[in-house]
């Protein structure tokens with residue numbers, strides 16, 4: 001069992017990801033934007049953060065940047081459906097360059113997400 005934080009501003013998707021991760025017996029917390037996510041990260045010890053990119057307040061790329069500086073051992077999976085100015089592939093490429101362990105485009109393939117979660121959690125041990 002691992003501790004996972006899911007940050008996404010879409011409530012429906014956030015809950016779906018949580019339900020899916022609970023099937024693998026993980027402990028899952030949720031946050032609706034980068035600011036709230038980083039606050040939770042400071043007070044907890046997560047193994048993995050799954051974050052969306054385009055969100056109000058603080059976006060996912062900023063979350064990745066701060067995470068890499070403050071908690072370099074936390075694994076990161078970035079998910080995105082693209083934004084108004086940048087397409088999905090450019091955003092995911094940026095997330096990769098900033099240090100995300102895996103990047104995935106929306107709509108999410110939950111089986112692929114499950115594999116990615118298993119892979120990155122295995123990297124840590």
Ligand SMILES: [Mg+2]
Pocket residue numbers: 008009010052053054055
């Ligand atoms: Mg979003």
